[in-house]
Amino acid sequence: MKFIDEATVIVESGAGGNGCVSFRREKFVPRGGPDGGNGGSGGSVFLIGSKDLETLYDLKVKPHYRADRGQHGKGKNMHGRSGQDVLIQTPMGIVVQDGDAVIGEIMHHGEMLNVARGGRGGRGNAHFVSATNRAPRRVEPGAPGVKRKLKIVLKLISDIGIVGLPNAGKSTLLRAMTNARPRIGRYPFTTLSPNLGALRDKTTNTSIIIADMPGIIEGAHRGKGIGLQFLRHIERTNLLVVVIDASASDLARQYETLLGEFAKYDPRLLKKPRVVVLNKIDLLDHAPALDVQERVFCVSALKGTGVDMLIAYLQNAN
Ligand SMILES: Nc1nc2c(ncn2[C@@H]2O[C@H](COP(=O)(O)OP(=O)(O)OP(=O)(O)O)[C@@H](O)[C@H]2O)c(=O)[nH]1
Ligand SMILES: [Mg+2]
Structure with a gap:
């Protein structure tokens, strides 16, 4: 539907x-x-x-x-x-x-x-x-x-929002962390509307709802691409997971582009707690580096490397 x-x-x-x-x-x-x-x-x-x-x-x-x-x-x-x-x-x-x-x-x-x-x-x-x-x-x-x-x-009610540029591996990460089975593709804009997944905590028997958003591109706040109409869904999340493709060049610039779009859409988004996920580390032969204040996780959403640590962090943070 x-x-x-x-x-x-x-x-x-x-x-x-x-x-x-x-x-x-x-x-x-x-x-x-x-x-x-x-x-x-x-x-x-x-x-x-x-x-x-x-x-x-x-x-x-x-x-x-x-x-x-x-x-x-x-x-x-x-x-x-x-x-x-x-x-x-x-x-x-x-x-x-x-x-x-x-x-x-x-x-x-x-x-x-x-x-x-x-x-x-x-x-x-x-x-x-x-x-x-x-x-x-x-x-x-x-x-x-x-x-x-x-x-x-x-406005979707979710606890955590996964955001990032197109093709960064957001949907793959949702798949790795939850029961959701969103579409994944090698091309940008695979995800056209938010996907929701539940991350179950077996010890407390509770779930955290995670929303995987369509990719955001430069100019999204002016309506470019499709990310803008969905930015409002992340207004209600408690925490943002910013996914960056670590196999691409210039990680710092990817990050700045995203934060810039948030700032122009609604500066309050920047006040939300967030963590950074450097994804696709299986494609690298060295550890990726990004100098930011936020907590950084290096993962391979595809292979599952590092995902457990991220899950543990999210469960504690919520
Ligand atoms: N090698 C490798 N490929 C990955 C990893 N995560 C995702 N990919 C690939 O990257 C491509 C994009 O993955 P998606 O999960 O669809 O990316 P997305 O960020 O949801 O993309 P949009 O929905 O288009 O914004 C796919 O071909 C994935 O198989 C990873 O950890 N390692
Ligand atoms: Mg996607």
Whole structure:
């Protein structure tokens, strides 16, 4: 299925039903009192988090949602039926915006967010009886529903993000560390959308979720390549694993290019803890060197060399 991480949906809540003007009419009760019921409230539209969904694909193909209106109140003190709510299932880890304003997030399974509140039902004339007015003709109309255009953005929830230039061996590293089986290729941009893998810790019986990102190239922050649209997914990670192809030339420049893109996209990314992985050491006959402040691991994701040490570090860091 296509990985869709952004969708626009139009949601519309139902209007409330009108209150009713009515007076009791019975054969031997000449002037029965007012008995107009209240209108029912309009249905609301809710988003609800589901652990079974991974993309916004469903919202992309069905972007319109509308809840029913409330029924009008009736005589004999009958209140109108409320309109049914509409529940839209979404993946977890979404941010919901109306224009530029963030109106909420859904982070957990079953978490609900009311994105279009149903209109209140109007009160019927029975409600307005008072000592001075025993036969009110006053009623309220139902409140209108609201219509909103929402932008929904999916940000993967992962603990660790693997980032790097194209072809550095990010997916191979994810494969070496987790149960995930992402595609691996000798050419750049093999990975077109993030791959998630779980790194299980058998002693504590917990998992760390690791996301392997598409390659980032110079100019990504301006939309070059495909890395940019996925940079936001790493906003939420606790730690970045920066993979560098140690068999290529100029490791320092690879590293600077990446950090430069982070800085231009969102400087907060640079504040995240990170480690550097010099990959493909099986192709070298000398130990690679990169002079940086961060912790550096030399590995061969393909052969598995050095991967255990990296795993131990990540498990302790999380
Ligand atoms: N010799 C060697 N080759 C490796 C190693 N890790 C990855 N490769 C190779 O490098 C190429 C790219 O690997 P990928 O894991 O697809 O790289 P990536 O960083 O995910 O690439 P994109 O998704 O395109 O950005 C493949 O041909 C891999 O087999 C390694 O440790 N040693
Ligand atoms: Mg890849």
